[in-house]
Amino acid sequence: MVSPAHEPTGVPLNAHNDQVDAIWEALRSVMDPEIPVLSVVDLGIITGVALSPEQSVTVRMTPTFAGCPGIRLMEKQVGEAVEQLGYEHVQVETDFSVAWNSNRISDRGREIIRNFGLAPPPKHNGEPDLDRLQHTECPYCASANTTLKTPFGPTLCRSMHYCFDCLQAFEQFKPV
């Protein structure tokens, strides 16, 4: 079974019209609780928005990591953000029909991550090369003269590094 291209009501996911665009825009106000300047849209965890002729909204999400502790909170906030537009029937679903990977982070999201002080994940062709973690570009001084301290960090999506040029420890939003 491939992810359904249509919601049960027969409304295609991600059809473009002003109303659907306004819902996407509203979702930009919902932030990742672990990087509170990065929206769920730029993070790439919103995988579909559908609006039925009866004006009920379905938002589909996928977690960054299976054990992400923030997903329930984000579901709630996503629902509330859509309700604030005046919709009464809002459904938020989380599933794995579209698997999140770090390539789903938008270019704008990468810039936000860098400005937040984290190295953004390098783009990859489906399989990230973990050896590249050894020379992650330092988000402070852009040097590649760095080393990986540990592939784990303060949250599931971060690894920890050290820069030999600016002598700073830093974290990376790791490629998945």
Place this chain on the structure above:
Amino acid sequence: MNIPHKSVPIADLHREPLRQLLTALADDHLILGHRHSEWTGLGPILEEDIAFSSIAQDQMGHALGFYTLLHEHLGAPDPDIHAFTRQEAEFSCCQLVEWPIGDYDFSLTRHLFFDLAAGLRMETLSLSSFTPLAQLATKIRGEVKYHIFHAKTMVGQLGNSSDETAKARMQTAINRQFGLALGMFEPRLGEQILDDAHIAPIESKWRERWLEALNAVLDGTGLQIPDPDRIEPVFGGRNGYHTEYLQPLLHEMTEVFRLDPQAEW
């Protein structure tokens, strides 16, 4: 905002073998995740404390994913109820994951054994003809890659250490739990039916690939595995036979849940 059940049809013939497979996967990840979490605050260095804690958190997520499949497609109870209210004999984790954390060398070796197997399992299952499982396995696979990367790095460092004591301790840890590790591949009831349907391979196929992968990891180190044909695999876990260590773990793990099973978190 309830997530609707998205059941896909499963042939009657496949239901029980699939339930066995998913329960084994779920229970393995839940119990080892719980064991790894016991390193939180105790790791030998801060990085390892964080690593084991993070892997534990990942594994809780993986267990939740498998219990959710059981709930949505095979009529099992809600994941929390399923994970926290069964009796010991109803668990089908392998005995390897039940053992106490022991010293760091024991836990690190177990982490390598388990995650190498988990990586192979997820790689195969990401192609499963049971699509919900394929989707979940695809997700988990990317996370397990980091676990394997971590285990290989640490085992490589200790296995190449000029400190002979460190090397000897690692070798002892490998020898001591090798039979337990082989127990991960205890044949499941009806496994051939799932293999025929391209849902999941029989365990002996995974065992063979695991031995190759493990030899490849240890190849560049001073460590080696015992001859697998001369070690008795520790079976029983998949059929509810467990070590003396599982019951106390379940008691501790469910202590808060039992205070108020209906609590909203």
